[in-house]
Amino acid sequence: MTKIILVVLGLLLVYWILKSYRRRVDRGGDKAPPATAENMVQCERCGVHLPRSESITTQGRFYCSPEHQRAGDAERRAG
Numbered sequence: 001m002t003k004i005i006l007v008v009l010g011l012l013l014v015y016w017i018l019k020s021y022r023r024r025v026d027r028g029g030d031k032a033p034p035a036t037a038e039n040m041v042q043c044e045r046c047g048v049h050l051p052r053s054e055s056i057t058t059q060g061r062f063y064c065s066p067e068h069q070r071a072g073d074a075e076r077r078a079g
């Protein structure tokens with residue numbers, strides 16, 4: 001009788017280990033965030049990163065806002 005109890009306990013232990021292992025794998029297997037960083041650009045003025053579609057482009061330079069575009073442009077013209 002003791003043998004049966006040990007076997008059942010052993011099976012329960014194996015089941016519990018498998019269950020916790022599986023849960024860990026599930027958690028670790030979270031999908032990586034979608035690769036939206038492909039077209040990130042950096043503001044010439046303040047260095048902030050933003051999507052290219054949201055940036056302002058002037059002669060191959062990227063800015064985060066019209067203010068920074070103007071400031072960067074003025075800076076460039078000043079030398």
Ligand SMILES: [Zn+2]
Nearest residue numbers: 043046064068
């Ligand atoms: Zn900026």
